[in-house]
Amino acid sequence: MKLIIGNKNYSTWSLRPWFFMQAMGVTFEEQLVSLNSDNLKVSLSQFSPSAKVPVLVDKSLTVWDTLAICEYVNEQYLEGSGWPRDKADRALARSLTSEMHSGFSALRNELPMNIRAKRQVTLTNAAQAELERIDDIWSAYHPKSGWLFDTFSIVDAFFAPVALRLPTYGIELSENAAAYQQKLLSHPNIIDWVEDAKKEREIVESDEAGLEI
Protein backbone atom coordinates (compact mmCIF):
# COMPACT_ATOMS: atom_id res chain seq x y z
CA MET A 1 0.00 0.00 0.00
CA LYS A 2 1.34 3.41 -0.96
CA LEU A 3 0.50 6.90 0.34
CA ILE A 4 1.37 9.71 -2.03
CA ILE A 5 2.06 12.93 -0.17
CA GLY A 6 3.26 16.49 -0.77
CA ASN A 7 6.27 18.29 0.73
CA LYS A 8 6.48 17.57 4.45
CA ASN A 9 7.33 21.18 5.27
CA TYR A 10 4.04 22.41 3.85
CA SER A 11 1.47 19.68 3.22
CA THR A 12 -0.97 19.67 6.11
CA TRP A 13 -3.40 17.41 4.25
CA SER A 14 -0.68 14.82 3.67
CA LEU A 15 0.33 14.85 7.33
CA ARG A 16 -3.11 13.76 8.57
CA PRO A 17 -3.38 10.23 7.06
CA TRP A 18 0.41 9.76 7.24
CA PHE A 19 0.36 10.39 11.01
CA PHE A 20 -2.80 8.36 11.55
CA MET A 21 -1.41 5.33 9.72
CA GLN A 22 2.02 5.58 11.33
CA ALA A 23 0.63 6.02 14.84
CA MET A 24 -1.74 3.06 14.37
CA GLY A 25 1.07 0.83 13.10
CA VAL A 26 -0.34 0.38 9.58
CA THR A 27 2.43 -0.52 7.12
CA PHE A 28 2.70 1.57 3.96
CA GLU A 29 5.24 3.06 1.58
CA GLU A 30 5.31 6.80 1.09
CA GLN A 31 5.98 8.64 -2.14
CA LEU A 32 6.55 12.37 -2.14
CA VAL A 33 5.43 14.58 -5.03
CA SER A 34 6.78 18.12 -5.02
CA LEU A 35 4.06 20.76 -4.65
CA ASN A 36 6.47 23.06 -6.45
CA SER A 37 6.40 21.19 -9.72
CA ASP A 38 5.82 23.41 -12.81
CA ASN A 39 3.23 20.99 -13.96
CA LEU A 40 1.68 20.12 -10.62
CA LYS A 41 -1.81 19.26 -11.88
CA VAL A 42 -0.38 16.91 -14.52
CA SER A 43 2.05 15.23 -12.12
CA LEU A 44 -0.65 14.78 -9.45
CA SER A 45 -3.25 13.55 -11.93
CA GLN A 46 -1.10 10.45 -12.62
CA PHE A 47 -1.95 9.36 -9.08
CA SER A 48 -5.21 10.98 -8.07
CA PRO A 49 -8.50 11.72 -9.84
CA SER A 50 -8.71 14.98 -7.87
CA ALA A 51 -5.11 15.91 -8.81
CA LYS A 52 -4.42 16.57 -5.12
CA VAL A 53 -2.41 14.87 -2.41
CA PRO A 54 -2.75 12.83 -0.32
CA VAL A 55 -3.88 9.78 -2.21
CA LEU A 56 -3.73 6.16 -1.08
CA VAL A 57 -3.19 3.31 -3.51
CA ASP A 58 -4.01 -0.12 -2.11
CA LYS A 59 -3.59 -2.74 -4.84
CA SER A 60 -6.19 -1.84 -7.49
CA LEU A 61 -8.02 0.66 -5.28
CA THR A 62 -7.29 4.40 -5.23
CA VAL A 63 -8.68 6.44 -2.33
CA TRP A 64 -8.29 10.22 -2.19
CA ASP A 65 -9.14 12.99 0.23
CA THR A 66 -7.80 12.77 3.80
CA LEU A 67 -10.99 11.80 5.57
CA ALA A 68 -11.89 9.10 3.04
CA ILE A 69 -8.35 7.68 3.36
CA CYS A 70 -8.52 7.54 7.16
CA GLU A 71 -12.01 5.99 7.05
CA TYR A 72 -10.86 3.34 4.56
CA VAL A 73 -7.78 2.42 6.61
CA ASN A 74 -9.91 2.31 9.75
CA GLU A 75 -12.33 -0.17 8.15
CA GLN A 76 -9.87 -2.23 6.16
CA TYR A 77 -6.95 -2.55 8.59
CA LEU A 78 -8.02 -1.46 12.07
CA GLU A 79 -11.42 -3.05 12.67
CA GLY A 80 -12.80 0.34 13.62
CA SER A 81 -10.20 1.14 16.30
CA GLY A 82 -9.35 4.40 14.52
CA TRP A 83 -12.36 6.04 16.19
CA PRO A 84 -13.26 6.09 19.93
CA ARG A 85 -15.04 2.95 21.17
CA ASP A 86 -17.99 4.77 22.77
CA LYS A 87 -20.76 5.69 20.30
CA ALA A 88 -21.34 9.20 21.69
CA ASP A 89 -17.58 9.86 21.73
CA ARG A 90 -17.40 8.62 18.14
CA ALA A 91 -20.12 11.05 17.10
CA LEU A 92 -18.27 13.91 18.81
CA ALA A 93 -14.91 12.86 17.33
CA ARG A 94 -16.50 12.77 13.87
CA SER A 95 -18.04 16.22 14.44
CA LEU A 96 -14.66 17.69 15.42
CA THR A 97 -12.89 15.95 12.55
CA SER A 98 -15.45 17.26 10.07
CA GLU A 99 -15.23 20.75 11.58
CA MET A 100 -11.47 20.67 10.99
CA HIS A 101 -11.80 19.11 7.54
CA SER A 102 -14.24 21.68 6.20
CA GLY A 103 -13.50 24.76 8.29
CA PHE A 104 -10.79 26.96 9.79
CA SER A 105 -10.20 28.67 6.45
CA ALA A 106 -8.81 31.90 7.95
CA LEU A 107 -6.29 29.91 9.94
CA ARG A 108 -5.28 27.92 6.86
CA ASN A 109 -4.82 31.07 4.77
CA GLU A 110 -3.09 33.22 7.35
CA LEU A 111 -0.95 30.58 9.07
CA PRO A 112 0.16 28.09 6.42
CA MET A 113 2.18 25.18 7.75
CA ASN A 114 5.85 26.07 7.20
CA ILE A 115 7.66 23.94 9.74
CA ARG A 116 11.21 25.17 9.21
CA ALA A 117 10.38 28.93 9.24
CA LYS A 118 9.99 31.56 11.98
CA ARG A 119 7.61 34.35 10.94
CA GLN A 120 5.67 37.32 12.23
CA VAL A 121 2.05 37.85 11.15
CA THR A 122 -0.85 40.12 12.05
CA LEU A 123 -4.00 38.05 12.30
CA THR A 124 -7.49 39.08 11.20
CA ASN A 125 -10.39 38.86 13.65
CA ALA A 126 -11.59 35.76 11.78
CA ALA A 127 -8.29 33.96 12.40
CA GLN A 128 -8.26 35.06 16.06
CA ALA A 129 -11.76 33.63 16.50
CA GLU A 130 -10.67 30.33 14.93
CA LEU A 131 -7.68 30.17 17.25
CA GLU A 132 -10.02 30.64 20.21
CA ARG A 133 -12.11 27.75 18.93
CA ILE A 134 -8.98 25.58 18.66
CA ASP A 135 -8.05 26.58 22.21
CA ASP A 136 -11.49 25.52 23.48
CA ILE A 137 -11.44 22.17 21.66
CA TRP A 138 -7.92 21.29 22.77
CA SER A 139 -8.45 22.40 26.37
CA ALA A 140 -11.10 19.69 26.72
CA TYR A 141 -8.64 16.87 26.05
CA HIS A 142 -9.13 13.54 27.82
CA PRO A 143 -7.43 13.71 31.25
CA LYS A 144 -6.23 10.08 31.19
CA SER A 145 -5.11 9.54 27.60
CA GLY A 146 -3.94 13.09 26.90
CA TRP A 147 -5.64 12.76 23.45
CA LEU A 148 -9.04 14.29 22.67
CA PHE A 149 -10.79 11.02 23.55
CA ASP A 150 -9.83 7.94 25.55
CA THR A 151 -7.41 6.70 22.89
CA PHE A 152 -5.52 8.25 19.99
CA SER A 153 -7.93 8.50 17.05
CA ILE A 154 -8.48 10.07 13.64
CA VAL A 155 -9.48 13.39 15.21
CA ASP A 156 -6.04 13.79 16.81
CA ALA A 157 -4.37 13.24 13.45
CA PHE A 158 -6.63 15.90 11.94
CA PHE A 159 -5.52 18.51 14.48
CA ALA A 160 -1.80 17.67 14.26
CA PRO A 161 -1.04 20.18 11.48
CA VAL A 162 -2.42 23.03 13.63
CA ALA A 163 0.02 22.08 16.38
CA LEU A 164 2.83 22.43 13.84
CA ARG A 165 1.57 25.71 12.32
CA LEU A 166 1.54 27.71 15.54
CA PRO A 167 5.24 27.67 16.60
CA THR A 168 6.24 29.13 13.19
CA TYR A 169 4.29 32.29 14.02
CA GLY A 170 5.04 32.36 17.76
CA ILE A 171 1.38 31.73 18.67
CA GLU A 172 0.79 30.47 22.18
CA LEU A 173 -2.31 28.84 23.61
CA SER A 174 -3.78 28.65 27.10
CA GLU A 175 -2.19 26.16 29.51
CA ASN A 176 -4.52 23.19 28.87
CA ALA A 177 -4.59 23.63 25.11
CA ALA A 178 -0.79 23.95 25.12
CA ALA A 179 -0.56 20.63 26.99
CA TYR A 180 -2.52 18.92 24.20
CA GLN A 181 -0.39 20.66 21.56
CA GLN A 182 2.71 19.32 23.32
CA LYS A 183 1.22 15.81 23.33
CA LEU A 184 1.03 16.03 19.53
CA LEU A 185 4.43 17.67 19.06
CA SER A 186 6.23 15.11 21.22
CA HIS A 187 4.74 12.07 19.43
CA PRO A 188 7.64 10.10 17.83
CA ASN A 189 5.95 10.09 14.40
CA ILE A 190 5.48 13.86 14.47
CA ILE A 191 9.14 14.26 15.48
CA ASP A 192 10.11 12.13 12.45
CA TRP A 193 7.90 14.19 10.11
CA VAL A 194 9.42 17.45 11.42
CA GLU A 195 12.97 16.12 10.96
CA ASP A 196 12.19 15.22 7.34
CA ALA A 197 10.48 18.58 6.75
CA LYS A 198 13.53 20.45 8.00
CA LYS A 199 15.76 18.61 5.51
CA GLU A 200 13.63 19.76 2.55
CA ARG A 201 14.96 22.71 0.57
CA GLU A 202 12.12 23.47 -1.84
CA ILE A 203 10.17 26.68 -1.41
CA VAL A 204 6.44 26.76 -2.20
CA GLU A 205 5.80 30.50 -2.54
CA SER A 206 2.04 30.25 -1.98
CA ASP A 207 2.68 28.81 1.50
CA GLU A 208 5.23 31.41 2.54
CA ALA A 209 3.43 33.92 4.78
CA GLY A 210 4.54 36.69 7.14
CA LEU A 211 7.77 38.53 7.74
CA GLU A 212 10.98 36.65 8.46
CA ILE A 213 12.17 37.07 12.02
Ligand SMILES: N[C@@H](CCC(=O)N[C@@H](CS)C(=O)NCC(=O)O)C(=O)O
Ligand atom coordinates in the same frame (compact mmCIF):
# COMPACT_ATOMS: atom_id res chain seq x y z
N1 LIG B 1 -9.78 18.09 0.75
C1 LIG B 1 -8.53 17.53 0.25
C2 LIG B 1 -7.52 18.66 0.10
C3 LIG B 1 -6.21 18.22 -0.47
C4 LIG B 1 -5.32 19.38 -0.89
O1 LIG B 1 -5.76 20.54 -1.05
N2 LIG B 1 -4.04 19.07 -1.09
C5 LIG B 1 -3.07 20.06 -1.55
C6 LIG B 1 -1.69 19.85 -0.90
S1 LIG B 1 -1.65 20.08 0.82
C7 LIG B 1 -2.83 19.87 -3.02
O2 LIG B 1 -2.78 18.75 -3.51
N3 LIG B 1 -2.65 20.97 -3.74
C8 LIG B 1 -2.33 20.92 -5.12
C9 LIG B 1 -3.31 21.69 -5.96
O3 LIG B 1 -4.36 22.12 -5.41
O4 LIG B 1 -3.01 21.86 -7.15
C10 LIG B 1 -8.08 16.43 1.22
O5 LIG B 1 -8.66 16.34 2.31
O6 LIG B 1 -7.22 15.61 0.89
